[in-house]
Amino acid sequence: MKKKIKYIIDEIIDQYLYADETSRPWIIGFSGGKDSTVLLQLVWEALTIIKNNIADNLQREVYVVSNDTMIENPIITEYVHRVLHDVEKAALNQGLPFRIQKTTPRLEDSFFVNLIGRGYPAPNSTFRWCTERLKIKPTSRFILEQVNLNGEAIILLGTRSDESSNRAKSIKKHSTRGKRLSKHALHPNILTYMPIKDLMLEEVWFIINTMPSPWGSSNTELFQVYANASADDYECPTTITENKHSSCGQSRFGCWVCTVVPKDKSMTAQVENGVAWLTPLLKFRNAIVEERNLIENRMPTMRNGREAINGMGTYTPEYRAIVLERLLLVQKEIQQEKPHVELISNQELIAIQVIWYRDLIFNHKVSKIYNKFYNKEFDMKNQDEKIRRETEILQNVCKDCPDNFELIQDLLSLQKNKALLTKKRGLKDDIERKIENFINS
Numbered sequence: 001m002k003k004k005i006k007y008i009i010d011e012i013i014d015q016y017l018y019a020d021e022t023s024r025p026w027i028i029g030f031s032g033g034k035d036s037t038v039l040l041q042l043v044w045e046a047l048t049i050i051k052n053n054i055a056d057n058l059q060r061e062v063y064v065v066s067n068d069t070m071i072e073n074p075i076i077t078e079y080v081h082r083v084l085h086d087v088e089k090a091a092l093n094q095g096l097p098f099r100i101q102k103t104t105p106r107l108e109d110s111f112f113v114n115l116i117g118r119g120y121p122a123p124n125s126t127f128r129w130c131t132e133r134l135k136i137k138p139t140s141r142f143i144l145e146q147v148n149l150n151g152e153a154i155i156l157l158g159t160r161s162d163e164s165s166n167r168a169k170s171i172k173k174h175s176t177r178g179k180r181l182s183k184h185a186l187h188p189n190i191l192t193y194m195p196i197k198d199l200m201l202e203e204v205w206f207i208i209n210t211m212p213s214p215w216g217s218s219n220t221e222l223f224q225v226y227a228n229a230s231a232d233d234y235e236c237p238t239t240i241t242e243n244k245h246s247s248c249g250q251s252r253f254g255c256w257v258c259t260v261v262p263k264d265k266s267m268t269a270q271v272e273n274g275v276a277w278l279t280p281l282l283k284f285r286n287a288i289v290e291e292r293n294l295i296e297n298r299m300p301t302m303r304n305g306r307e308a309i310n311g312m313g314t315y316t317p318e319y320r321a322i323v324l325e326r327l328l329l330v331q332k333e334i335q336q337e338k339p340h341v342e343l344i345s346n347q348e349l350i351a352i353q354v355i356w357y358r359d360l361i362f363n364h365k366v367s368k369i370y371n372k373f374y375n376k377e378f379d380m381k382n383q384d385e386k387i388r389r390e391t392e393i394l395q396n397v398c399k400d401c402p403d404n405f406e407l408i409q410d411l412l413s414l415q416k417n418k419a420l421l422t423k424k425r426g427l428k429d430d431i432e433r434k435i436e437n438f439i440n441s
Contacts, residue, residue, distance in 0.1 A: 001206055005042070008195055012046035015180055015193065016060060020154075025061040025146050026193075028156045029139065032066070032080035033253060035158035037222060038207050039196050040064060040087070043156065044214045047096050058097045065142060067103045069134040071111045071255040073267060074334075074341050075275065079225060083217045090215035103142050107351050109133035111257065112344050116324045117355035118303060119314035122259040122292045134255070143190065152189045154181065162200045228273040229253065229266035257285045259292065277337045280330040287326070291319075317356070321364040324352065328373045360433060362406075407438050 016026075028043065030036045043062065051058055066084055068077065084100050091098035107113060111130060114120045123130045146153045184190035196204075208219045253266055256278075264285060271278050291297055299313040307313075315323075331343040353366040398405035411431055 001203060004199075004203065005207065005211075008042055008199075009046045009049070011180070012043055012195055013050055013054075016046065017050060017054065019180065022152070023059055023061075024150055024152045024154050024191075025063060026154050026156055027063045027065055027143060027146065029158070030064045030066045030080075030084075031253075032076060032083055032222075033158075034204050034208060034222065034226065035160060035196065037083075037219070038199070038204050039156060039158035041207065041211065041214060042195060044096065044098070045211075047098075048094070048214065051095065061097050061099055063099050063101050063142075063146070065101045065103060065139055067135055067139050069111070069255055070104060070345070071134070071257050071343075073253050073256045073270075073278075074281075074338065075225065075270065075278070076253045079221065083215075086213075086217045087215045101142055103138035105134050105138050107347055109137060110348055110351075111255070112324075112327065113348050113351045113355070115315075116320050116327070117348075117352035119299070119316070119320050119359075120303075121298070121312070121315065122288045124260055124292070128260055130255070130260075144187075147187070147189045152191065154191045154193055155184070157192055157194045158196055159194050160199055160201075160204070161197055225253075228275060229269050256281050257288065259285065259289050262289070277334060280333050281343075284326060284330045288323070317359070317361040317364055320356075320361075321369060324366065325369050325372070328370060332373045360437065403438075407435070411435075 026043075028036070028040055030040060047058060047062070064084070064087060066080060068080075072080075084102070087098060088100045090096075105111075111134060114129065114133070115122065120129055121127060143153060143155065181191040181193050184192055199207075205223075208223060211219075213219050254261075256264075256267060258264060264282065267278055267282050267285075271282055293312065295311060297315055297319040298308070298311065299316055300308060300311045301313045302308050303314055327344055331341070334341050334343070349366050349370060356362075356364060356366070394405060394408060398408065
């Protein structure tokens, strides 16, 4: 095993120094999981050897890119943030060219803005609208920025053939015999490099359990996270050191609200292993799955106005409001034990209200739902003196026609909030529809 580790490190050294004489940056996708941790650790060891024994001045930048979908399992989020802090600090102290880059989805792409705001049905295997918005686009934007600056970039992947037969086929398909670097499937100016593709699962855990973290984090903590999240069918007995370990796992940590899989095995195992404060999250997630295809929760049309198949369009305004209320209730319950955990941001709440206005939903107010659970006021309107004065003037003008006052207020809300989201198309049509509905009623 030591020979295999040395071989991988030597290969990384050769690729960094000799096989590629350009200064194309390396980009490591870091999730905090076992594979990306081992990949980063071996690259770190390689660059340390280069700095201490070959070339003190390391020219090539290595970006450690971590994408936060904003709905990651809170335990993993906390762990990853601590590790990235350790990596950044240690790289600076050791003079290594690692640069931390965190990416997040744009506001209009966030999960709850689409689920609660636009009423998109919870993702499943046939309508998986989340992956591109939450994971692919944020990281791709950063990678393409590096390509624009440097002409090309090299992405280091912690992908292994041992993960699954499909993964092995994919690696073989995109690999070129005799070459370490492969062309990216979608971007001609991006190359991929998979240093640990031949490692077995047991070998990954060998590295984690026997090699100290070079940036000072606790690999024991990572091992314990996997152990707590291991369901029965994901256990892998570990007998690789003289110390006795509990069963480790190859559980996949994803979004806590993921509805693509029928059951969240990792979070269920965490709850069963004593992480009781995750229970409200699990119940919320399970309810979203169970209620996805209930006809009473769905509009007969899609967002483009076309009739939906079997009348199963977007979520109704009533159901969107119910989900928001549940989410805020879960957030408040979680914060009693974990005050810093935020399931939905204020920016997302504002964006949801904007979309509800654009969808002509005026009988449900985000601020009213929010203030039901929190004592502090959360108002969607700018409360400066100018706005208050405008409201007084409008009330005086419309004192004999209160319905018109409400109509004008709603139209102003549509117009004023358009700047909060990138996509502003359709405002004119929204205003016309609101006026038409008002006249008809």
